[in-house]
Amino acid sequence: MNAATELDSLVDLSARIGAEPLLVQAGTGNTSLKSDGVLWIKASGKWLAHAASEEILIPVNLGETLRRVHCDADPAGQTAMIGGRALAASVETAMHAVLPHRVVLHVHSVNTIAFAVRVDGPDCLKDRLEGLPWQWIPYTPSGLPLAHLIEAAVARNPETAVLVLANHGLVVCGDSCAEAEALLREVERRVAVAPRPFLEPAWDALHHMAAYGKWRVPTAASLHSIGADPVSRRIVAGGVLYPCQAIFLAPKVRVHSTTTPDSELGGADAPYVLIKDAGILLGHKPNPTELATLNGLVQVLQRIPAGATVHYLSEGDVRDLLCADVYHYRELVEDNGAGHMAFPSRSMPDSANMPMGS
Numbered sequence: 322m323n324a325a326t327e328l329d330s331l332v333d334l335s336a337r338i339g340a341e342p343l344l345v346q347a348g349t350g351n352t353s354l355k356s357d358g359v360l361w362i363k364a365s366g367k368w369l370a371h372a373a374s375e376e377i378l379i380p381v382n383l384g385e386t387l388r389r390v391h392c393d394a395d396p397a398g399q400t401a402m403i404g405g406r407a408l409a410a411s412v413e414t415a416m417h418a419v420l421p422h423r424v425v426l427h428v429h430s431v432n433t434i435a436f437a438v439r440v441d442g443p444d445c446l447k448d449r450l451e452g453l454p455w456q457w458i459p460y461t462p463s464g465l466p467l468a469h470l471i472e473a474a475v476a477r478n479p480e481t482a483v484l485v486l487a488n489h490g491l492v493v494c495g496d497s498c499a500e501a502e503a504l505l506r507e508v509e510r511r512v513a514v515a516p517r518p519f520l521e522p523a524w525d526a527l528h529h530m531a532a533y534g535k536w537r538v539p540t541a542a543s544l545h546s547i548g549a550d551p552v553s554r555r556i557v558a559g560g561v562l563y564p565c566q567a568i569f570l571a572p573k574v575r576v577h578s579t580t581t582p583d584s585e586l587g588g589a590d591a592p593y594v595l596i597k598d599a600g601i602l603l604g605h606k607p608n609p610t611e612l613a614t615l616n617g618l619v620q621v622l623q624r625i626p627a628g629a630t631v632h633y634l635s636e637g638d639v640r641d642l643l644c645a646d647v648y649h650y651r652e653l654v655e656d657n658g659a660g661h662m663a664f665p666s667r668s669m670p671d672s673a674n675m676p677m678g679s
């Protein structure tokens with residue numbers, strides 16, 4: 322298949338996997354193609370789901386990108402002019418570059434993450450992924466650190482084509498889009514977990530609580546399992562499972578009960594709070610990125626069994642995530658998503674209330 326056709330295939334594949342909330346949430350996930358010395362990589366802040374309607378892939382020089390990686394300079398800042406606008410290469414550009422395969426797909430598969438946050442994740446996956454060329458990659462921040470770790474892992478086992486990124490997601494590689502997609506589907510089939518039933522929220526109690534403050538009760542019943550389901554609630558209250566939870570929602574969440582007095586509940590001063598056995602209250606109207614992240618988090622939590630021991634990101638990991646670069650990334654994702662979805666972006670005053678970094 323020639324380069325242009327393969328690029329068309331990647332655009333098509335990107336749009337399809339980007340439209341699957343169990344694989345990709347909002348602007349997360351990224352795809353790439355190596356062809357004739359060029360690395361076509363998703364631009365930072367672009368949504369895979371929009372691949373068919375706007376330019377989301379940008380070309381960067383593969384040799385130069387690898388040279389930067391090996392000089393410890395992050396190639397993610399490289400830009401290309403697309404439609405009169407300078408777009409920056411994905412934060413994961415270094416990882417895509419060091420993988421030798423032509424096509425690389427990185428997704429935040431909720432089924433994979435449900436294992437990737439477990440202490441016994443590698444053992445569980447050993448059976449499920451038996452026979453596939455896979456490796457477990459311990460949690461490492463995105464960008465150069467992750468790229469270096471992956472490059473070393475693949476050098477040790479060159480046949481590797483599936484990487485489970487602990488506390489992060491999944492990478493699947495192939496020499497064509499068709500091959501990479503077939504492998505992705507096979508991995509997904511094997512790691513698929515039926516979520517616990519989504520519990521019905523205590524609507525009356527939640528609306529009663531919301532009536533006394535600026536809190537909002539989300540209308541999607543499934544979101545409320547994060548507070549209504551005791552296992553999900555305990556896990557999410559225990560810490561940060563993966564970067565998007567801290568970046569797009571909050572690093573910490575409070576748990577209240579339906580009898581919590583209004584004075585203690587606070588005035589919509591957090592992106593969300595959990596109401597024990599009842600559901601969730603939101604501090605503001607969620608933008609598309611926040612909503613997609615919250616939905617993904619609920620889907621992950623409902624797939625982690627009660628007896629599993631969870632590995633959380635450390636306080637240092639979370640602090641590093643909430644650095645200036647990530648703020649910038651977050652803005653990009655939100656800017657991009659706002660025009661495409663039904664929910665408007667947060668207003669400025671609400672934005673100022675997001676307890677990022679707290």
Ligand SMILES: [Zn+2]
Binds near residue numbers: 349350489
């Ligand atoms: Zn990622």
